[in-house]
Amino acid sequence: MHDSMDHDYHIDIPGTTIFDGKMAMKGYNLNKMCYSFNKADNRDAFKEDPEAYMSEYKLTEAQKEAIRSSNILAMIEEGGNIYYLAKLAGIFKLSVQDVGGLQTGRTTEEFKEYLLSQA
Amino acid sequence: MAKILGGITTSHIPAVGNAIQNELYDDPYWKPFFDGYPKVHAWIKEKKPDVVINIYNDHGLGFFLDQMPTFAIGAANEYKNEDEGWGLPELDAFPGHSELSWHIIESMVADEFDITSCQELPVDHGFVVPMQLFWPGAPHNADMPRAIPISANTVQHPIPTLKRALDFGKALRKGIESFPEDLTVVVLGTGGLSHQLDGERAGFINREFDEYCLNNIAHNPEELTKIGRMELVEKAGAQGTEFLMWMMMRGALGDNVTEITRNYHIPISNTGAGTLLLECA
Numbered sequence: 001m002h003d004s005m006d007h008d009y010h011i012d013i014p015g016t017t018i019f020d021g022k023m024a025m026k027g028y029n030l031n032k033m034c035y036s037f038n039k040a041d042n043r044d045a046f047k048e049d050p051e052a053y054m055s056e057y058k059l060t061e062a063q064k065e066a067i068r069s070s071n072i073l074a075m076i077e078e079g080g081n082i083y084y085l086a087k088l089a090g091i092f093k094l095s096v097q098d099v100g101g102l103q104t105g106r107t108t109e110e111f112k113e114y115l116l117s118q119a
Numbered sequence: 120m121a122k123i124l125g126g127i128t129t130s131h132i133p134a135v136g137n138a139i140q141n142e143l144y145d146d147p148y149w150k151p152f153f154d155g156y157p158k159v160h161a162w163i164k165e166k167k168p169d170v171v172i173n174i175y176n177d178h179g180l181g182f183f184l185d186q187m188p189t190f191a192i193g194a195a196n197e198y199k200n201e202d203e204g205w206g207l208p209e210l211d212a213f214p215g216h217s218e219l220s221w222h223i224i225e226s227m228v229a230d231e232f233d234i235t236s237c238q239e240l241p242v243d244h245g246f247v248v249p250m251q252l253f254w255p256g257a258p259h260n261a262d263m264p265r266a267i268p269i270s271a272n273t274v275q276h277p278i279p280t281l282k283r284a285l286d287f288g289k290a291l292r293k294g295i296e297s298f299p300e301d302l303t304v305v306v307l308g309t310g311g312l313s314h315q316l317d318g319e320r321a322g323f324i325n326r327e328f329d330e331y332c333l334n335n336i337a338h339n340p341e342e343l344t345k346i347g348r349m350e351l352v353e354k355a356g357a358q359g360t361e362f363l364m365w366m367m368m369r370g371a372l373g374d375n376v377t378e379i380t381r382n383y384h385i386p387i388s389n390t391g392a393g394t395l396l397l398e399c400a
Contacts, residue, residue, distance in 0.1 A: 011349045015320030016357055018349075020276040024184050035183045037204045073319065082317035082358070083178040083274055090205030096134075096389050100321040111322060115386040118324040 019081050027079020033057035034084035043091050072103050121219070121298040124166050124305055125376070125398040126368045127159060131175060131248040131309040134388040136207050139251050155382025155394040156252060162379055162396055163253060163262060168305040170216050171253075171264040172291070172371070174364045175245035175309045176273045178203070181237070187275055188235035190287060192227075193242075193268040194220040201241040210247065213258045216265040219298055223267070226294030232287060242268050249309045264305070271367060273310075273360045281351065282344035284363040288370020295371070308368025310361025312383075314390035317357055322389060328354040329383065329391045332362060337378050337397055340369045365395075375400035 005022045017023065024031075033054065036042040046053040054064050066074035067088070075085055089099050101111035135152070143149045180203050182188065197212040224236050246268050247257075254260040269291075272278060279287070288306075295304050312329040315321055332355075335342050343366065351360055376397040385391045 009347070009349060011353065013320070013349070013353050015318045016315065016352065017318055018276055018352065019274070019357075024275050028184060031184055035179055038180060038202055040202060043204065072317075076317055081179075081184075081274060086316075087179065087204035090203075096316055099316065100389060103317070103321045104319060114322050115324065115389060118326065118391075119385040 017076050023079050024081070025079070027081060029058050029060075030063045030075065030078060030080050031084040033059065034080070034087045037087040037091060046091060070102070072099060121170075121295050121300060121302040121304055123292060123295055123371060123373070123399050124168055124303050125162070125379075125396065126306045126308060126372045127253060127397075128308040128365050128368060128393060128395045129249050129252055130311060130387065130390055130392040130394075131245045132388045132390055132392065133205070133207060133244045133248070136244055136248045136251065139248075140208060151384045152382075152387050152392055155380070155384070158380035159253060159394070159396050160255075162398070163305075166303065166305070167262050168264050169302045170219060170267065170304045171250075171307060172267045172269060172295070172304060173246050173249060173307045173309065174269045174271070174367045175242075175249070175307075176361055176364060177270045178243050178245060179274065180243035181240050181270060182274075184275060187272055188270070189272045189279055190232065191235040191237050191240070191270045192220060192224055193240045194224060194236045195238050195240065198240060198242045198246070198266060198268055200243060200247045203243055207244055207247070211258055213242070213250065213263075213266045216267055219295075219302070220267050222298050223291065223294035226297055227290050230290045230293060232290045240268060240270075245270075245309055249307050253307075269367070271363055273358070273363060276348075278348055278360055279363060280344070280348060281346050281363065281366050284366035285340055285344055285370040288367045288372070290370075291367070292371040292373060306368045306371045308365040310364045311355065311359055312362060312391040312393040313355045313359040315356030315358055316389060320356070323356045324385055324389070324391045325354055325356065325359075326385060326391060329393060332365070333381060333383060333393060333395065336365060336369050336395070337376055340366065369397075372397055372399050
């Protein structure tokens with residue numbers, strides 16, 4: 001059946017999620033929680049009791065599990081947008097290279113080498 | 120009448136903000152990047168623009184997915200950055216130019232660009248880092264112009280087309296040039312070039328595509344409007360869509376520009392970092 005929220009002009013780009021209306025709806029609560037981390041008090045509240053904080057934002061079980069296991073690819077699959085997820089990564093003091101490594105099965109050093117290899 | 124002196128592009132990577140804070144200008148990793156700026160500084164010192172229009176993309180500070188404007192224009196007397204969650208310093212306010220903002224908004228909506236006006240707009244690293252790069256010590260720099268932020272959506276698809284971005288710049292130019300006061304204006308296009316932060320393709324950088332963009336934007340920007348949005352994601356990376364800001368800037372410069380300086384370096388953080396200064400005829 002045709003899904004009106006799929007778009008003919010989208011193309012399949014391996015390893016890349018097109019964050020469109022469908023994903024934005026799927027990930028709304030997850031991203032809203034991450035957006036709250038712009039405020040230090042909210043970051044502290046999350047660190048204090050992550051489960052309570054995630055429940056307050058009505059995350060799905062799959063979204064909660066992705067965060068519990070620090071599985072960034074799963075967070076993206078559950079609708080997380082990288083600009084908001086970056087604020088969650090900030091709580092764990094992860095750099096964008098750490099995040100890159102975690103998503104590509106590389107250590108941070110290996111990921112940095114990969115970046116340099118494209119110079 | 121207000122006059123556009125030129126346009127400057129730069130990447131606006133948060134790590135650059137940290138490098139500035141820690142004064143890593145001569146650090147071997149950073150030097151090839153910071154070497155792109157002295158010619159820009161000299162040009163700014165000579166021209167001393169009165170107003171800077173800073174075209175950037177908000178990354179989840181000023182806007183959330185609850186209300187996501189495709190094109191938003193600041194219409195306030197000042198703009199401040201805020202905590203983005205990872206520790207960039209909060210600076211004093213950047214003075215705005217609300218009269219020019221509202222003039223541009225009037226002109227662009229009359230020109231059928233339906234933009235969003237913002238009387239409050241916290242500005243993120245996409246706005247602040249370029250200011251710090253071009254006006255060291257910003258906002259406390261003797262030559263600091265009054266600022267107008269313009270943000271375009273690249274957080275969520277559908278994003279604008281490259282043609283729309285260029286056309287936005289053309290309409291912006293009309294808005295600026297019809298302002299009755301004798302002001303000089305510089306337009307910034309910030310973000311890019313190629314990078315991807317998310318997914319199994321994280322770390323993707325594309326020198327060939329970045330160079331194609333750099334080689335065409337000054338004298339052949341219409342050619343770049345043939346790039347489709349999905350093609351842009353594919354070739355520039357998921358966050359390389361920030362190149363739209365460069366197209367918006369370019370549209371504001373008119374047909375004839377002279378390239379004053381250019382720099383390109385891979386990698387800065389996860390990004391192909393590009394800097395370009397174009398002077399208007």
